[in-house]
Structures are given as C-alpha cells and as structure tokens.
Amino acid sequence: MNQRRIKTIIGKEWAETIRNKTITGTFAMLLVVFTLMPLGFAFGMPLLIGDEITKDPDVEMLNELLVEMFPQFAALSIIEQFQVFMLRQFLPMFLLVPIMGAMSIATYSIIGEKTSRSLEALLATPIRTDELLLAKSIAAALPSVGATWGAFLVFALASRLLGGAEVARYAIDSAAWSMILLITPLVAFLGLGLGVIVSSRVNDARSAQQLGGVLVLPIVGLMVGQTAGLFLLGVPLVIIGAVVLFLIDLAVMAIGVSLFNREAILTRWK
Amino acid sequence: MIHTEKLTKQFGNFTAVEELTLDVAPGELFALLGPNGAGKTTTVRMLACLIGPTSGKATVVGRPLVEGCDEIRARVGLLTEAPGLYEQLSAWQNLLIFANLYGVEKPEAQVEKYLRLLELWDRRNEPTGGFSKGMKQKVAIARALLHEPELLFLDEPTSGLDPSAAKVVRDFLAELKQSGRTILLTTHNLDEAERLADRIGVLNRRLIALDTPEQLRRRLFGRHTLVRLAAPEPALAEIACGVAGVQKVTWNASTLVVSLNDPDVENPALIAALVGAGARIQAVTEERATLEQIYLQLIGEEGE
Numbered sequence: 107m108n109q110r111r112i113k114t115i116i117g118k119e120w121a122e123t124i125r126n127k128t129i130t131g132t133f134a135m136l137l138v139v140f141t142l143m144p145l146g147f148a149f150g151m152p153l154l155i156g157d158e159i160t161k162d163p164d165v166e167m168l169n170e171l172l173v174e175m176f177p178q179f180a181a182l183s184i185i186e187q188f189q190v191f192m193l194r195q196f197l198p199m200f201l202l203v204p205i206m207g208a209m210s211i212a213t214y215s216i217i218g219e220k221t222s223r224s225l226e227a228l229l230a231t232p233i234r235t236d237e238l239l240l241a242k243s244i245a246a247a248l249p250s251v252g253a254t255w256g257a258f259l260v261f262a263l264a265s266r267l268l269g270g271a272e273v274a275r276y277a278i279d280s281a282a283w284s285m286i287l288l289i290t291p292l293v294a295f296l297g298l299g300l301g302v303i304v305s306s307r308v309n310d311a312r313s314a315q316q317l318g319g320v321l322v323l324p325i326v327g328l329m330v331g332q333t334a335g336l337f338l339l340g341v342p343l344v345i346i347g348a349v350v351l352f353l354i355d356l357a358v359m360a361i362g363v364s365l366f367n368r369e370a371i372l373t374r375w376k
Numbered sequence: 377m378i379h380t381e382k383l384t385k386q387f388g389n390f391t392a393v394e395e396l397t398l399d400v401a402p403g404e405l406f407a408l409l410g411p412n413g414a415g416k417t418t419t420v421r422m423l424a425c426l427i428g429p430t431s432g433k434a435t436v437v438g439r440p441l442v443e444g445c446d447e448i449r450a451r452v453g454l455l456t457e458a459p460g461l462y463e464q465l466s467a468w469q470n471l472l473i474f475a476n477l478y479g480v481e482k483p484e485a486q487v488e489k490y491l492r493l494l495e496l497w498d499r500r501n502e503p504t505g506g507f508s509k510g511m512k513q514k515v516a517i518a519r520a521l522l523h524e525p526e527l528l529f530l531d532e533p534t535s536g537l538d539p540s541a542a543k544v545v546r547d548f549l550a551e552l553k554q555s556g557r558t559i560l561l562t563t564h565n566l567d568e569a570e571r572l573a574d575r576i577g578v579l580n581r582r583l584i585a586l587d588t589p590e591q592l593r594r595r596l597f598g599r600h601t602l603v604r605l606a607a608p609e610p611a612l613a614e615i616a617c618g619v620a621g622v623q624k625v626t627w628n629a630s631t632l633v634v635s636l637n638d639p640d641v642e643n644p645a646l647i648a649a650l651v652g653a654g655a656r657i658q659a660v661t662e663e664r665a666t667l668e669q670i671y672l673q674l675i676g677e678e679g680e
C-alpha cells in the first residue's frame with residue numbers, strides 16, 4: 107500500500123464531493139432533520155401544547171408502562187418522561203446518516219468516474235485496485251462518520267441544555283453512546299459496500315440511488331422496528347449487534363472487493 | 377520497446393484482436409491504423425496493462441505482460457480515447473492528482489512545466505468542464521506525460537478536434553518524437569499516420585499490413601510518372617515502352633502515364649528518351665497513391 111497514492115485519491119474524492127451539491131445538500135438535510143426533529147418533538151411539543159400533554163390518554167398510558175418497566179423513571183415528571191421517550195425514540199435515525207451518506211458518496215464517486223470516463227486513465231497509473239478501493243472507502247466513510255458523531259454531540263448537548271441533567275442521563279445513556287460510537291462506523295462501511303456493489307451494476311446516479319434505497323430499506327425497517335426495544339438496549343446488546351454487523355460488513359466488502367478489479371471495471375462495468 | 381507474439385484478446389466468444397505479432401523499436405513512432413471496432417483500443421489497453429490478453433505473449437519496456445505490469449504502468453503513459461478529466465476540478469488539480477499517483481518527485485514543478493508547454497497556464501485554475509475539446513485533449517496529453525514516460529500510447533489523439541486544434545496536437549507529437557520518446561498511436565486519420573509515423577500497422581482484428589508509409593504505397597500501387605505534353609503523340613508511347621524498367625504506358629488526354637519499377641532510378645532515362653524523340657514536355661510530375669487508397673484497398677481485400 108502506497109500512502110501517497112491513497113492520500114491523493116482521498117483528496118481528489120473530497121475535492122469533488124464538496125463540489126457536488128446533491129451530496130452536500132443530502133448531508134445537510136439528513137443532519138438537520140435528524141438532529142432537530144427529535145429535539146423538536148421532545149422539547150417543542152410540550153412547549154406548544156403545554157400542560158394539556160400530561161392529560162393526553164396516550165401519554166398517560168406510556169408513562170404507566172415506562173414506570174412499570176423502569177421504576178427509576180418514577181422520579182421524573184410526566185413531561186420529563188415524555189421527553190426521554192421522544193429523544194430515545196429517534197436515536198436510531200442517527201444511523202441513517204452514515205449509511206446513506208457513505209452510500210451516496212461512494213455511488214456518486216464511482217458512477218461519476220464511469221460517466222466522465224476517467225477510470226481508464228486512473229487505472230493506467232501504478233495505483234493498485236485495493237489502494238483505490240481503500241481510498242474511496244475512507245473518503246466516503248470518514249465524513250459520514252464524522253458528521254454523525256458531530257450531529258450526535260450537538261443533539262446530546264442540546265438535550266442536556268433543554269431537558270436538564272436527569273432527562274439527558276436517561277435518554278442518552280451509555281448504551282446510546284456506545285451505539286453511536288460503535289455502530290456508526292460499521293453502518294457506514296455497510297453503506298459503502300452496498301454503494302460499490304450498486305455502482306458496478308448501474309450507470310447513472312439516479313438509478314443507483316433508487317437501487318441503494320431499496321437495499322437500505324430493510325435495514326431501516328429493522329432499526330425502526332427495534333425502537334420499542336431501545337429501552338432494553340444495554341451496552342452488551344450493542345456489542346452483540348456490532349459483532350453481527352461486522353460480519354455482514356465483511357461479507358459485503360468481500361463482494362465489493364471481488365467486483366473491483368481493473369479489467370472488470372473497464373470491460374464489464376457497463 | 378514493444379514486442380508482441382500472437383497477442384490475442386477475446387471477449388466471450390468474440391475475438392477483438394487476433395494473433396498480433398509486432399515489434400516497435402525505441403524512438404519509433406508507430407501508427408496503428410484501422411476502422412471502427414478493429415481492436416485498436418483493445419490492443420492499447422492490453423499493452424498498457426489495463427486488460428489481460430487471452431493468449432499470446434508480449435513485453436513492454438522490456439518487462440513481460442502480465443507479470444511486469446506494476447513496472448510497466450509506472451513507465452508508460454496513456455492518452456485514453458476519451459479525455460476523461462475530472463470536470464469539476466481545474467486543470468492544475470487534475471494534473472497534480474496524476475503527478476502524485478505516478479510518484480513524480482516534484483509534482484508542482486512538473487505540472488507547471490506541462491501546463492506552460494501546452495499553453496494552459498493562464499487557465500489552470502478553471503474547472504476543466506468548461507474547456508473546449510482541444511483544451512481538454514491537451515490536459516489529457518499533459519496527464520500522460522507528467523512522469524516522463526519512455527513509451528507513450530496515444531489512442532486517437534486528434535479525433536474530434538477541429539483542424540487547427542488537431543494541428544497543434546500533431547505538432548506537439550512531432551516534438552515529442554524529436555525528444556526521443558517511443559510512441560504508439562492509433563488513428564483513423566490516414567494523413568496523420570502518414571505524416572507522423574515511421575511505420576504503419578493496418579489492423580482489422582488481425583494485422584493485415586505492416587510497413588513504412590512509403591513501402592506500403594509502393595507495394596500496393598507502384599508509382600507513376602506523369603509527362604504532360606502539348607498534344608498526344610502515339611509514337612511517344614512506343615518510345616517510352618522501350619525504356620528499361622517501364623511497366624505500362626497509358627494516355628490520359630495529352631498526358632503520358634508511365635508505370636515504373638523505381639522512378640527515382642528510371643525517370644532520367646525515360647525523360648531523355650522522350651526528349652530525344654522530340655517530345656515537347658510541359659511538365660513532369662509524380663503520382664503517388666494516397667494512403668487512403670491503400671487503406672481502403674487493404675480493408676476491402678480483408679472483407680472478401
């Protein structure tokens with residue numbers, strides 16, 4: 107592996123990515139929506155609706171359920187319980203940023219090279235295909251993971267400021283932190299691998315995004331389906347999830363690597 | 377510099393290049409000429425280590441295909457059929473990326489050198505997407521030269537350029553040749569091949585001819601000497617036929633068309649004989665078959 111070549115490709119990818127309004131726009135939107143939405147629901151709604159919210163039968167039922175399952179919640183006010191629930195509910199959304207972010211950077215990058223026909227010149231240089239794949243992976247994964255972590259930090263700080271120490275402690279506990287720290291990179295690599303596979307089959311960015319969306323959907327469903335269980339989520343469960351994801355990543359990456367060889371890219375990636 | 381033996385490339389059942397045997401000497405400018413789909417790009421891609429041959433052997437810059445590919449890629453330059461620039465990025469950025477990928481020692485200085493040489497310096501910071509075809513092609517040529525390769529593959533260097541842009545590129549290629557680089561170029565442009573190339577290979581899946589432009593012409597058509605007279609005089613044809621080396625004599629209006637074995641040697645005797653017989657010669661010219669005629673004939677024979 108030649109570091110200079112890898113760094114060069116990463117720099118090139120980033121120079122192109124920041125000039126791609128579709129990608130930067132998607133990123134900005136994902137980040138704003140997923141940071142502001144849970145905050146809005148958790149802290150905006152009680153403000154708007156006021157005390158009425160405590161009399162809502164659904165909220166009452168939810169509170170009873172929560173306190174039954176987690177006696178320590180009894181110490182929180184009804185509004186605080188509602189806030190904790192809302193903040194927690196939206197946590198998995200943060201994982202959409204790395205998976206969709208990494209996937210769109212990767213597909214745009216590869217499909218961009220296909221449509222501009224720049225791959226041939228690139229492959230004529232001494233760069234090795236594993237260096238190229240690694241560089242493109244880092245270039246797609248790093249900003250996706252960084253943006254997710256950054257947004258989560260903002261989200262955690264805002265929760266602490268708006269909701270107070272208790273709410274923040276329950277909503278964003280060690281399980282939440284471990285999930286964001288551990289699962290984010292793994293999910294980014296998953297998005298990346300899927301992006302490489304999709305781009306090897308498709309020739310324009312739009313159909314790639316559609317195909318990618320279809321592939322990501324079950325994953326999203328899985329994550330959202332798990333929200334109810336999120337309160338049960340502890341650090342050990344996160345670690346088990348991480349191991350499983352890691353294995354899936356390896357499989358997806360292996361497929362990506364096998365698709366990524368000079369001759370195949372030039373002659374079969376039509 | 378390049379040596380191939382029965383180099384063959386198949387895509388599935390389809391043979392794109394069949395048993396190509398070819399030698400290109402150091403410093404030579406070799407033109408690979410052929411119609412669309414003849415396998416020119418496929419040949420270049422094999423020799424530049426982008427795709428592997430199905431069978432046959434080759435050495436490029438002294439290294440064997442496929443084992444020596446890491447070194448071959450580092451030592452040859454390739455101008456691809458499409459410029460394939462990163463269009464959002466500037467010429468400077470495009471070239472710097474490749475200078476770094478090729479491990480050039482002083483990348484900035486090298487990029488500057490070629491941007492200036494190709495008169496792109498003033499526009500180095502503009503996105504290449506806004507460049508004309510000719511300018512894009514120049515950037516692509518610079519990209520192939522940054523690491524000072526000893527062997528250069530140029531896949532249709534002037535295709536799609538207007539005559540003046542094509543001339544700029546052609547003049548530059550002539551300079552490159554002067555600098556001692558070995559160049560293999562592919563082209564549809566017969567005139568270009570004739571003007572630039574030391575030797576021409578006509579490819580149509582197989583190599584159907586391989587020679588200097590001059591020899592190709594002679595082999596296929598011979599050369600004619602045209603003697604323009606004030607008026608046709610049948611007796612002069614008889615006289616011409618008697619001169620040693622003359623193959624055939626015909627009249628074209630008042631011009632005598634004489635086919636010879638070797639005009640350079642036989643013309644003086646021919647003209648002396650005609651003048652001696654009292655011919656009133658207005659002009660003597662030589663007719664050369666154009667490369668286009670040769671090419672069309674070769675491709676035509678191939679199709680039969």
Ligand SMILES: Nc1ncnc2c1ncn2[C@@H]1O[C@H](COP(=O)(O)OP(=O)(O)OP(=O)(O)O)[C@@H](O)[C@H]1O
Nearest residue numbers: 373374387392410411412413414415416417418419
């Ligand atoms: N990856 C591929 N898969 C299948 N067939 C291919 C592939 N690449 C090239 N061919 C076929 O091989 C033949 C030779 O193609 P090639 O591109 O080498 O021709 P060429 O001489 O460069 O033509 P042109 O003048 O149009 O550039 C063509 O018939 C082409 O369709």
Ligand SMILES: [Mg+2]
Nearest residue numbers: 416417418457
């Ligand atoms: Mg071609």
